[in-house]
Amino acid sequence: MKSAETIDLLLKRRSLVAMYLEAPGPNDEELETILRCGTRVPDHKGIVPWRIKIVDRETQDTLHAKLPELFEGEDQAPLVKTTTKEPKAAPTLLIVHSYTISDKAPRSEQLLSCAAACQNILIASHALGYHSQWLTEWMAYSPKVKDYLGIPPAEDIIGFIYIGTAPGGTKERPRPELSAVVSKLEL
Numbered sequence: 682m683k684s685a686e687t688i689d690l691l692l693k694r695r696s697l698v699a700m701y702l703e704a705p706g707p708n709d710e711e712l713e714t715i716l717r718c719g720t721r722v723p724d725h726k727g728i729v730p731w732r733i734k735i736v737d738r739e740t741q742d743t744l745h746a747k748l749p750e751l752f753e754g755e756d757q758a759p760l761v762k763t764t765t766k767e768p769k770a771a772p773t774l775l776i777v778h779s780y781t782i783s784d785k786a787p788r789s790e791q792l793l794s795c796a797a798a799c800q801n802i803l804i805a806s807h808a809l810g811y812h813s814q815w816l817t818e819w820m821a822y823s824p825k826v827k828d829y830l831g832i833p834p835a836e837d838i839i840g841f842i843y844i845g846t847a848p849g850g851t852k853e854r855p856r857p858e859l860s861a862v863v864s865k866l867e868l
Contacts, residue, residue, distance in 0.1 A: 690808055695851060697812035699771050702845030704738075706772030711809050715844070718805035719777075722797035728783045730791035731798050731839070734830065736774035744829075751825045771814075771843035775802060776830065779837045795839040802842050812847040815840045 707715055716733060724730070736744065777799050782788055799815050806813040820826045821838035832838060 691804070694804060694807045695812075695853065696803070696814045697847050697851050699814040699816060699843035701848065702771035702812060702814070702843055703848055704770075704772045704845060706845045707806070707809060707811060711811075712773065715802055715805040715809065716775075719775075719798045719802040722794055722801055724794050725790045726783070726785040728781070728785055728791060728794075730780055730782065730786075731795040732778055732780040733798070733802075734776040734778070736776060738772050741771075741774050747829060748820070748826070751829060771845035773844040775840075775842040775844065776838060777802070777840045777842065778832050779839060782835060792837060792839065795837075799840040799842060802844075806842075806844045811844050812851065813842055813844045815842050817841065 706712075712735070719733065720729075720731075777795055779792060779795050782791060803813050803815055817838070817840060821841065824834060827834065827836070827838060830838075
């Protein structure tokens with residue numbers, strides 16, 4: 682089944698910086714739809730190698746307030762200050778992380794499945810009229826942040842996805858010319 686609407690959505694989807702996202706965000710029914718779309722991704726061997734944590738506005742504030750305390754007196758402290766100075770106002774945050782790494786499929790395929798879940802979440806959010814931003818930043822790689830979030834050391838945070846409404850729309854950014862990034866393999 683062809684869908685010009687889907688193609689148009691993909692051609693127009695873009696991220697909006699998380700600190701500019703505001704309420705309203707998805708309601709419970711819309712969020713369930715976004716999450717169902719997020720889980721409809723390639724998953725070699727049916728491992729389901731991802732988990733998604735829903736973080737509401739109040740819990741986001743608690744998380745961002747805790748970051749300076751976690752890194753007080755460490756080299757990361759200046760980075761934490763910079764991150765927490767840019768308040769995130771998005772009403773919804775989803776944390777996507779790897780889960781139960783299995784030997785049934787290569788680890789890279791499992792991580793790519795997690796990334797595909799993130800991309801589907803972005804697309805579904807846009808399809809429902811919201812904007813979003815997929816961030817990793819330094820927090821995704823911090824053992825202290827993973828521990829605070831209850832994510833085991835062997836697992837990876839693939840994305841912090843902020844979802845909300847764009848106040849006043851968005852501007853398009855330059856995209857690469859296909860000729861600069863696509864080539865035909867000739868053997």
